[in-house]
Amino acid sequence: MGDRLQDGSRVCIIGGGPAGSFAALHLLRLARERSLHLEVEIFEPRDGRTQGPRSCKGCAGILSHGAVHNLASLGLQMPPEVVQSELRSYVVHVQNQAATVDQPHRERRILSVYRGAGPRLRQGPSLAGFDAWLLDQARAAGARVIPTYVRRVAWDGRPIIYGDAAPIAADLLVLAIGVNNRHPLSSKFEYTPPQTAIMAQDEIVRPASWPDGKVAGFFGGLPGLVFGALVPKGPYLNVSLLWPGAEADAIVRFYTAHAQALARFFAERPPSLCGCLPLIAVRPARTCFGDRWVAVGDAAVTRLYKDGINSAFLTAGAAMAAAVEIGTTAAAFAAAYAPACRQLAADNRYGELIFRTCQLALQSSLLARACIGCVRAEAGGQTARRIFSRLVWGMLTGDESYRDLFRLLLSPVAWSRLAGEAARVLRERR
Ligand SMILES: Cc1cc2nc3c(=O)[nH]c(=O)nc-3n(C[C@H](O)[C@H](O)[C@H](O)COP(=O)(O)OP(=O)(O)OC[C@H]3O[C@@H](n4cnc5c(N)ncnc54)[C@H](O)[C@@H]3O)c2cc1C
CATH class of the missing domain: 3.30.70 (Alpha-Beta Plaits)
Structure with a gap:
């Protein structure tokens, strides 16, 4: 479809968070497989090694099983010092009732990491953070990291990047700036960032x-x-x-x-x-690609409330595959990248329904107690027969698609269990 990357093409990635690092890693792997030599530059002003918000992303730092698995698929192995904890159970509290949900699939690992170098007021040496480690992996794979904040991107037949030094013309611009900074693209790009909410x-x-x-x-x-x-x-x-x-x-x-x-x-x-x-993205960007540019990660679309790091992996992978295999035109991204974005956005609509239903349902003390009763009743049972604990686990960890969780929520078995528990709670109240 035209404007394919060639030997010596320069790809400028703005943002060295997970989306930017994953974009570089995917791109360099695809290029290596084709014996294609690319100049890959990541613009990232944060060093990732300072404690507190300056190097952090304001994130719970949970890596879903999907994220852990996908890191391994790129041949990346997280060093033990980056992993802070392995999460095996959730204690869910609703209206002063509590129930424990254990990992429904024991073989699926869920980990917690620091995105920066640890809490601002931590005493002692800084901790090893996920983002700095991942950026190091991109660097080791051949990307050049430029510690510069990009102030403006203009258009002159191709994107022109203005940072601290002389302007740079890019054959492809990858926008991986997340949603916590003002975007630097000129109006020519017609980029409208995602809608956000404060957390x-x-x-x-x-x-x-x-x-x-x-x-x-x-x-x-x-x-x-x-x-x-x-x-x-x-x-x-x-x-x-x-x-x-x-x-x-x-x-x-x-x-x-x-x-x-x-x-x-x-x-x-x-x-x-x-x-x-921090801000979290709650709706996708309206336009997330054009000729010679593409947005990835939060700057494009991410899973609602969860699993943003794995979404960054997925969007960066799809965008870079489109650029290498098809081309860098708007038409190439529309054909080979837009479907992946639409799929994430469509799944989020199920997520919205699930979270809204839960918020409403759990205001009723009867339903809240019935739900907790359902979770407790499933404890220790076979994984395949669990519904409410899988729902809670999936909502909290992002470990399953919202569509699958929605199906679970609508299943007749779920409703009959809930009705049974509600009847039990009513009997107890009498
Ligand atoms: C409260 C909260 C909790 C969350 N919990 C989780 C969780 O548990 N698990 C999970 O997977 N996700 C979670 N997320 C979502 C996750 O943080 C994001 O999805 C993820 O950070 C997206 O990665 P990104 O690379 O797209 O953006 P970011 O991580 O925001 O990275 C963007 C990078 O771009 C750089 N940048 C921005 N502008 C410029 C510029 N002009 N020039 C150069 N560099 C620039 C920034 O310095 C930054 O490093 C949470 C989010 C919030 C708000």
Whole structure:
């Protein structure tokens, strides 16, 4: 379809988060397989080795099984110091009721990592972060990392990149800037970034009584809170609130609302070691490619509330395959990249329905208790017969497609179990 990458073509990737690093890794692998020599440059101003928000991405840092598997498919093996914890169970809290959900598929590993170098107020040496490690892998594969913030991208027959040094003309521009920075593209590109929502994050010391590998998830308790999670990361707990419109006091309000459940671990409110209000993408970008440019990762489309790192892997892989195998024109990306983006966006619509249904249903104390009862009843049962625990696990980890979870939610077995539990709760109340 034209404008294929050739020997010596220059590919400029703006952003060295997961999407940018994955784009470089996919591209260099595809080029190597074709004996194609490309100049791949990643523009990334953060060093990833500074503690706190300056090198971090405000992210819970859960790597789904899909992400872990896909890293291995690129021949990447995470060093042990990057992995903070392996997550094996969730304790779900709803309206002061709790139930434990164990990993439904024991062979599927879910890991937690730091995206930066650890909490801002950590004492001692910085921790090894996922993003810095992944960028190092891209560098080792042959990409050149330029520690520069790209201020502007103009168009003169091809993208022209303006950073700190002389302007650079790119044969292909890959936009991997996430959603937490203003985009630098001129209006010629007609790029409209994804719609976002504000979330809240903190880091605290993990109490000695908190088992490594156990995540606490909280549904409801505050108006608009989708869910909150306390995720073990080595000696710390990441506190992550999916709470569109969260304000500066979000974390404190969360602790207060769930004080009863947390009292087992914390005698008083745990001191904050970090904290930020990052943006999360909730709708895809309206245009995410054109002639000689393509957006990947959060800047294009990502799974709703979950699994953004694996989405970055998937979108970067599809975009780079399109560029190498078909071409770098808008038509090439429309044919070979757009379907992957549409698939993610379509799955998110099921996700929206699931989260909205849960938010509504769990406001009723009868339904909340019935759901918790269903999860408890499935504990220890065969994986194939679990419905509610799979639903909770999938919603919290991103380990299954939302479409599959939606099917589970609509299954007659789910409704009959829920009705049975609701009847039991009503009998107990009488
Ligand atoms: C509260 C919260 C919790 C989350 N939890 C999880 C989770 O548990 N698991 C998961 O998989 N995902 C999670 N996500 C989503 C995940 O953080 C994103 O999907 C992921 O970071 C997307 O990667 P990316 O490379 O597209 O963007 P980013 O990680 O944001 O990387 C973009 C990079 O571009 C650079 N950049 C931006 N502008 C420029 C410029 N002009 N010039 C040069 N460089 C630039 C930035 O410095 C940054 O390094 C969470 C998100 C939030 C907000």
